Amino acid sequence: MQKPRFHAVIADDHAIVRAGLRAALETPGTVEPDGIEVTAEARDGLQAIAALRQHRPSLLILDVQMPHAGGLEVLVEARRWSPDTKVVILTGVTAAGKIGELVASGVDGLFSKSEDHDELIARLPTILRGQRHIAASFRQLLEDTPATPLLSDRERQTLNLIVSGRSNKEIAETLGISAKTVDRHRTNLMKKLDVHSVAQLIAYALREGLIDPSPEL
Template sequence: MKERGTYHAIVADDHAIVRSGLRTALETPGQIEERGIVVVAEAENGLEAIAACRAHRPDLLLLDVQMPMAGGIEVVVEVQRWSPDTRIVVLTGVSAVGIISSLVESGVHGLFSKGDDNSELYARLPGILRGQRHIATRFVNVLGQKPAGEQLTGRERQILNMIIAGHSNKEIAGHLGISAKTVDKHRTSMMQKLDVHSVPQLMAFALREGLVDPSAEL
């Protein structure tokens, strides 16, 4: 990441008014960066966010995890794959401990609550752009509540959302570009970690414990 010069960002949120407010704050000189941060694209769903990051390889992605088309964890995993230098900062209204824990473990560089004043976000962004990581105090407190079950990997979380959405192993494999056998291994691993013995039990446990992104299409 560059130490000087102008940073580029993508804002991903399914609410236009939120994207507009964040764009204004980012681009205003002196608000966050002396020269402002150039917003090169906006996205209103998860697939658009992934495509925009592949196309622009931005310095920063401001991401809401409650968007249509692709869940928050799925977007994080794909952005890390296609644009590994992008700093991913999540701004969310989600508070379920399972989801917050998974976002932290996925390696996001910043995690902030929509329920808080944006001043903390704006104050921390310069450091995050330069290699720091920050989790809002609200979520540090949430993480003090140990979620039930062993934590899932980013890929397992991705597959879990697709299972909840009703996709078969073959469909999941085709979407992720992996074999159906690999999908089955991930499914078995999830069930062992969560101590469940059938797909309906897996789905019920995941929904009860907040282990599924709210944006998953059920």
């Protein structure tokens, strides 16, 4: 048998999910005639970033909600360290805000964990060859939901810290910026999201999935 043409990294904090994906990828004929070699598995975001830097895989299958670094952070690092890697997100997230952000981030594939993997398996060959695919359920979700304003990286960091209960001074110290700048970010967030109090801001962020699920920043 020929050596697989493609190789992959699987990043998910559930071992059973990683095992199922590995079996599907490596079995000849399931995705590719010769299979796809899984060169590494990662159970958290930091491991995923390290595996990307080491292996520069053809494919990264990535969960959004992992410890230590969220899926979007891993995606940014993937584009930095391994720009040719096709990034496919397999997620249980259903918040329209988060799904819209993932689509806007330029992922190569986006699929739901709540559905069977037939669509994922069927679409991986074309994704590996340069096409993009967003699962039909997510496309419908976005069509039925008003667009959520996109946040800058700094606004997102500020929002995470606001939700965690930090004061302007604490946020400033964490991010290495002035309290005045933090206040400006807070004001911009409230304007973008059309809310009028910190309580409304937090409620909106939680409802729309706009915060990093991991406790670390």
